[in-house]
Amino acid sequence: MDNPPRPSISGLRPSATAPRPSAHASPSTVRILGVESSCDETAAAVIENGRVFLSSVVASQVDLHAQFGGVYPEVASRQHIRTIYPIIEQALAQAHLRLEDVDGIAATRGPGLPGSLVVGLNAAKGLSLGSGLPLIGINHLEAHLYSAWLYRQDGEPFAEPQFPIVALIVSGGHTELVMMSDHLKYERLGATLDDAAGEAFDKVARLLGLGYPGGPLIQKTAEGGNPLAYKFPRSWLEGSWNFSFSGLKTSVLRQVRALEAHSSSLPVADLAASFQAAVVDALVTKTMKAAEHYGAKAILVVGGVSANKALRESVKLRSTVPVYIPHISLCTDNAAMIAGAGYYRYAAGQRDSLDMDVLPNWPLTEV
Numbered sequence: 001m002d003n004p005p006r007p008s009i010s011g012l013r014p015s016a017t018a019p020r021p022s023a024h025a026s027p028s029t030v031r032i033l034g035v036e037s038s039c040d041e042t043a044a045a046v047i048e049n050g051r052v053f054l055s056s057v058v059a060s061q062v063d064l065h066a067q068f069g070g071v072y073p074e075v076a077s078r079q080h081i082r083t084i085y086p087i088i089e090q091a092l093a094q095a096h097l098r099l100e101d102v103d104g105i106a107a108t109r110g111p112g113l114p115g116s117l118v119v120g121l122n123a124a125k126g127l128s129l130g131s132g133l134p135l136i137g138i139n140h141l142e143a144h145l146y147s148a149w150l151y152r153q154d155g156e157p158f159a160e161p162q163f164p165i166v167a168l169i170v171s172g173g174h175t176e177l178v179m180m181s182d183h184l185k186y187e188r189l190g191a192t193l194d195d196a197a198g199e200a201f202d203k204v205a206r207l208l209g210l211g212y213p214g215g216p217l218i219q220k221t222a223e224g225g226n227p228l229a230y231k232f233p234r235s236w237l238e239g240s241w242n243f244s245f246s247g248l249k250t251s252v253l254r255q256v257r258a259l260e261a262h263s264s265s266l267p268v269a270d271l272a273a274s275f276q277a278a279v280v281d282a283l284v285t286k287t288m289k290a291a292e293h294y295g296a297k298a299i300l301v302v303g304g305v306s307a308n309k310a311l312r313e314s315v316k317l318r319s320t321v322p323v324y325i326p327h328i329s330l331c332t333d334n335a336a337m338i339a340g341a342g343y344y345r346y347a348a349g350q351r352d353s354l355d356m357d358v359l360p361n362w363p364l365t366e367v
């Protein structure tokens with residue numbers, strides 16, 4: 001039986017020019033509106049069946065936070081409040097859909113900054129309450145994993161990754177190695193014991209005077225440098241699947257101080273290239289070992305740092321199984337991945353209530 005028509009939400013109507021595509025949605029088509037606001041990106045997207053993205057809108061606050069050299073939580077949540085509804089409207093308009101044309105609303109519940117999370121989650125709750133659409137709370141780390149399943153509506157479809165999967169999540173807040181035995185089934189193999197990989201990029205970029213966010217700036221600077229110029233340490237932490245980047249960071253600091261004592265100009269490109277090579281080597285070597293150990297049929301590399309060219313190339317070069325790394329635009333925080341994960345949760349029957357609260361420290365293992 002057809003669902004009863006859902007009321008239209010004031011302010012969330014399509015633009016006058018947007019064609020209405022709902023007529024050509026087959027009964028098996030599930031469209032999820034994703035909402036993301038866990039850190040400093042306000043984002044909304046519409047995804048079909050967990051894989052095809054109809055729209056993805058991201059409002060980055062990076063320029064706002066650059067003056068502070070990192071994300072300023074209070075500023076982030078205030079900015080989310082300003083942009084969240086216009087961004088959701090844009091995502092629906094770009095998908096040529098109205099709110100009542102989607103099947104569910106998925107929003108990031110955690111982990112992330114509490115003040116940022118509440119903005120997106122409460123916006124999603126409001127829409128769910130007004131429309132009667134199901135609400136699904138999403139783990140941001142799980143969403144990063146599902147970014148590897150996504151492709152553009154006008155892009156080339158590709159075969160789904162086969163289980164078991166070994167996945168490396170590398171972002172500004174997390175560095176985790178995860179075994180995925182099936183959809184929504186995870187085992188956390190290891191994680192960083194100190195800095196996340198993205199955090200190390202950001203801190204070393206600051207040390208080298210490159211600015212914020214550090215990852216893309218290190219990558220760009222490293223292009224003109226020699227990755228073998230300095231032999232920075234790799235913490236192998238043998239016998240575990242954990243990572244550590246604080247020793248590497250300290251080693252770069254010592255090297256910089258030593259160089260500064262003898263010269264007024266730093267060989268920034270060589271330092272950036274050597275640092276990047278050390279991070280990539282540590283990440284890729286351990287991921288390959290885990291993939292071999294667990295008989296993985298596919299490797300995923302996701303999260304902000306997976307935008308790194310050297311990392312992408314190294315994983316593809318060294319892996320003997322298919323490697324899935326999202327399109328660059330889907331590596332850093334976005335809502336397409338939230339809607340992607342939302343589809344699999346929706347299909348598994350997850351429906352959350354309006355009294356669901358944010359979980360700023362929510363680990364993936366508890367999902």
Ligand code: KG4
Pocket residue numbers: 039170171172173174197198199201202213214215216219303304305306307308309331332333
């Ligand atoms: O996933 P993400 O957008 O936010 C978190 O959930 O943390 O990741 C942001 C991190 C930042 O630390 C940023 O410096 C890093 O991803 N990043 C990169 C690159 N692009 C972004 N790191 C290395 N190379 C890049 N090209």
Ligand code: ZN
Pocket residue numbers: 140144171303304332333
């Ligand atoms: Zn993230």
